[in-house]
Amino acid sequence: MDNDTYDALTNKSFNWLCPHCEITCFTNSYFSSSEGETTDNDDDTEDYDNDNKSGDDDITDSTKNKRKPASKKSLRKEMLFTTLNINFQSIMNKRAEWEAMIHELQPDFIHGTETWLDSSIENAECLPDGYALHRRDRSSGTDRHGGVFFAYRKDLPVNRRQDLETNSEMLWCQLNIQGRRPILFGTLYKPKHDDIETVEDLAVMLETINNHSKLKDVVIQGDLNQPNIDWVNKKVIVNHPASKITAERLLQTVQEHGLDQVVDKPTRLNSILDLVLTNNSSFIKNVEVIPCLSDHEAVLSVLNGFAQVKKKPPHKIYLKHKADVEKIKQDMKIFGDEVNLTVQEKWDMFDSKIKQVMDENVPTKMSSNRRNLPWFTRTHIRMCKKKGRMYSKAKRTGDQKDWEEYKEFCRTIKKRVEPRQKRVRGG
Template sequence: MLESLDILDDSFAFMANMDDVITSSPKPTSNQGIPSEYNVSRKDRNIHGGGVFVAVTKRYVSTTEYSLDTQSEIVWCKIEIAGTKPLHIGSFYRPTDNKAEPIQQLNISLSKITQNGTLPNVILGGDFNCPDVEWITNTIKPNPQYGYKVNRALLDTVEEHGLIQQVKEPTRLNNILDLLLTTNPDLVEQVDVCPGMSDHRIVIAVINVKAKRITKPPRKVFVYTKMNKEGFKNDALAFQKVILTSNERSTSENWSHFTNEIGGMVEKHVPQKNIRERWDVPWLSPEIKRLIRKKQRVYNAFKKYKSDVLWEHFRKIRKTVHREMTKSKNDYNCWEKILVTRQNNPA
């Protein structure tokens, strides 16, 4: 299907759900060349061309989010997903200069989406033209081409809104210029960088509109604080007389009889309930969990008192949580690779 989009002459692109969504930052003059089964959200640069657009299959309920528009080359659309949060898809372009204003305007746009306590599902793609960001460590290379201010503004925006960069291969020469940012990396199943129709390569991603989760079955637990102590005591005393006066069983038979009877008493006198366990990822350390709980407490206080001070405090903690989770996950993945390498090469 990408071959039919002949207007993509300088583009970032990604496909989600088997060609259901295409975003790009080309130089369009009309919707000609885009298949008719797509709804198009677009922001043109001027009459000479340029701009950004998002095309979404008509099988989804999608709307252009005009309220998120700012003074930068960015366009947003929202896809309604049954049974889960909507998916916000954005396309962005930053010119090749040392001005930080486009990133600052992007930050304003994102702030309108992430102003609640829980992060929404966001997929943001585009040509960011920041070749000197090391995305594995979220650091800036020495003497960046477009200046420190631009690169710092981009990293601050990514941290501020809990975004994680998914493109790992160069998209132009040896640089990663075209990015795929998301608040929910579990949505991204696969990212490929393929030959394009210009000096940029095309980024193609497979996106799940609803993240797959491995759920554990509920397990039964006993609520000992509500047990019938008197009933348990009476049954235990009666059983004591029986087992002490029995000389016909072996030691192993007595032990089996004892455990069965005690288990039956617990079932009889202790209330039960089913609980579902949370699926904790291995890099979610106790320190990060404490930060997450602190973040939630501050947000609850903000909802109650509507204080600007509490909101700023919440934003700072949210940035810290995102930074620590990213670092912890990268460290975990690094150790996983080391272990796999040692297993494959024991010598």
């Protein structure tokens, strides 16, 4: 919002339409007239009530029930999504470090490449609680050093778009947005620098998306393994051993479909391999290259959008380690067997008895929406923050000694977190 619009909404008295929730409001200011920035308390509610007292006679009963617009600060919080683009080189070999990274960053969406997963591994083994995912593993009988997935918070309305998928390692998912066009997320892995088939498949899918009647914001993230493109200057690097034909075709595809590549720092050695492509760079607020779990760096980006969140109701959790086992055994001995009952009636009776005994002898608690790791302590949090500082120092100085210290500290973290994770989970 520009300054003129802000001043107009602050000082004028008229009915206005909230640009975010599209509800007509009847206050004489969009924001608090006493402050330029609202606070976390409920002072703005009092201001809202006082503003409307003088105009109650002119407002009908239906308009009195209109919802007060959210404050500028709360709107800003609600509209930000965090996405993580990460090359794993085997997610299962780095489970403890991976879960710690998720706990620290709390991303809303995750684009994963080189997952190295197969059908024997369940989704719940790949991610901590609170996330769902769609994935494309490499088929059995082929080199399993690939595969992609797209993970997201369970309370976000995400649907997979299999109609846009081809034989390439490409995955499409759609996020439905409240009051604006949806966001189409693409996760892509191009395993070789001369893999022009994947680039052609991408061009075909982008053409299909552009020809669709309903416009969408498109965000494509992944590892495209094209080291001979200078993404800052948008040109192919000459005298580079990587495929010039594939690089030119990829650049042509990006430019023909109006995409911007927003990562401007190397993600592996001196090359930008892990990309963030979008047809609407205005809603990407920030992009940061951060230390990762493999020889690639990860890309953390912030998107500006507002989705209709599906809140999961809290549910009861039995604390089995605090159960009165002896009392449970005694109560179950009393359980009798009625001969004249059908199989279904016997099962219903058994099921109700089990639930009754558990409720009486096993303490419970209600689930929380927070995604906490029980094995991840404050010490681990401090170590992760120190790891980030050591990475920033090594990137800034380029000193080999700093890089060796950073790598050694990463190995120390791994030795600390993996045993505790297995111990807490009983693995």
